[in-house]
Amino acid sequence: MDELIYFDYAATSPVRPEAAAAMAEALGQFGNPSSRYGYGREAARRVKEGREIVAKALGCSPGEVYFTSCGTEGDNWALRRGVELNRRKGRHIVTTAVEHAAVLETCRDLERQGYEVTYLKPDKAGRITVDQVTEALRPDTALVSVMLVNNETGVLLPVAEAVKAVRAADRSVLFHTDAVQGFLKVPFPLCSTGADLITVSGHKIGAPKGIGALYVKKGVRLSPLLTGGGQEDGLRSGTEATGQIAAFAAAVSAAMADPGGPDRAAALKEYTLTQLKAALPRLEVISAGDVGHICAVTLPGYKSEVVVRVLGDKNICVSSGSACHKGKPSHVFAAMGLPKPWLDGALRLSFSPESTREQADALAAALREAAASLFTTLS
Numbered sequence: 001m002d003e004l005i006y007f008d009y010a011a012t013s014p015v016r017p018e019a020a021a022a023m024a025e026a027l028g029q030f031g032n033p034s035s036r037y038g039y040g041r042e043a044a045r046r047v048k049e050g051r052e053i054v055a056k057a058l059g060c061s062p063g064e065v066y067f068t069s070c071g072t073e074g075d076n077w078a079l080r081r082g083v084e085l086n087r088r089k090g091r092h093i094v095t096t097a098v099e100h101a102a103v104l105e106t107c108r109d110l111e112r113q114g115y116e117v118t119y120l121k122p123d124k125a126g127r128i129t130v131d132q133v134t135e136a137l138r139p140d141t142a143l144v145s146v147m148l149v150n151n152e153t154g155v156l157l158p159v160a161e162a163v164k165a166v167r168a169a170d171r172s173v174l175f176h177t178d179a180v181q182g183f184l185k186v187p188f189p190l191c192s193t194g195a196d197l198i199t200v201s202g203h204k205i206g207a208p209k210g211i212g213a214l215y216v217k218k219g220v221r222l223s224p225l226l227t228g229g230g231q232e233d234g235l236r237s238g239t240e241a242t243g244q245i246a247a248f249a250a251a252v253s254a255a256m257a258d259p260g261g262p263d264r265a266a267a268l269k270e271y272t273l274t275q276l277k278a279a280l281p282r283l284e285v286i287s288a289g290d291v292g293h294i295c296a297v298t299l300p301g302y303k304s305e306v307v308v309r310v311l312g313d314k315n316i317c318v319s320s321g322s323a324c325h326k327g328k329p330s331h332v333f334a335a336m337g338l339p340k341p342w343l344d345g346a347l348r349l350s351f352s353p354e355s356t357r358e359q360a361d362a363l364a365a366a367l368r369e370a371a372a373s374l375f376t377t378l379s
Contacts (some may be wrong), residue, residue, distance in 0.1 A: 003317040005359045010350035016206035023243040033240045040193040043242045050249035057252045059189025066232045071180040074199035074214040075102040077225040078176045084142045090140020096120045097335040103265035133162045143174045148182035152332040154289020163194040184255040191207050196220050207251040211244035261353035266292030269351050272360040279364040294350045300341035310370045319348045
């Protein structure tokens with residue numbers, strides 16, 4: 001089989017060696033962190049250390065970090081319990097039409113429970129403005145949720161500015177941001193945005209799947225989504241996933257020790273776009289992305305799912321949008337109002353600091369060959 005050429009890091013990332021080693025070590029000492037004997041105390045120490053490392057990366061205190069199983073759980077917890085906390089304020093939510101499905105589907109479920117949701121539409125570049133957010137506020141708005149980095153376009157949304165504007169308009173409104181694609185990939189600690197609730201995930205930064213965290217600002221009295229034995233200071237019951245937490249902390253530490261990583265990914269992204277445009281004159285850039293690791297392009301007239309499959313047969317991995325779409329058309333690109341031929345041919349490329357020019361050249365050559373061998377849909 002040909003060497004794997006991977007340009008889908010926004011979907012998931014390979015587990016860092018440091019994370020795998022930390023997880024293996026933690027799994028070897030299998031005590032329950034709630035147990036009072038030595039093995040349990042050692043597990044509890046690892047959880048405490050992991051929380052401190054993640055908190056440092058977020059720019060907050062360890063007592064504001066709660067471990068979850070994934071970003072989806074964090075988003076559900078923040079939205080469902082956030083509106084419950086603010087129920088006396090009202091039953092209105094403001095979010096965007098380009099959020100991850102974990103936010104959008106939760107909002108749709110809340111609509112079925114009687115909440116009203118305003119979905120802010122992006123412009124053709126995929127951007128949302130602060131004015132859109134504040135103009136959507138109502139006296140009964142309980143919560144605003146705006147993602148930090150869009151997972152399909154790489155656009156950085158103005159979360160910090162929106163938080164300030166919402167605070168100025170109504171300090172009682174809770175603000176949540178899904179920062180899964182921004183964690184350790186933007187040049188500022190996430191808590192500097194001022195958001196009340198921040199969701200992050202481990203497997204986007206080299207930790208294994210099955211671990212994430214929710215930041216809950218001190219003073220925000222969020223109730224549990226999961227009840228039981230009272231772990232995570234009573235807010236997230238369930239025996240702590242000690243191995244995953246250790247791996248998450250190791251991945252965070254490795255990323256923090258390499259501050260130039262996002263810049264290397266950005267340089268490779270720019271090189272890739274240059275090579276693709278040279279190899280495929282028909283290719284259009286949907287979004288060059290504001291962050292270093294994500295961009296979106298399109299081959300108008302081609303079907304992206306076919307192109308993805310043809311490239312996959314060559315062991316080259318790209319996507320037609322979020323992995324959660326499972327081949328369905330991207331709601332993000334549709335919300336941007338792209339013409340149908342652009343929607344049909346849309347591809348997301350995402351990079352890591354370890355991506356290489358040789359891999360980018362191979363992608364350009366394979367995509368040129370695929371375009372030459374496939375018939376267009378003439379849509």
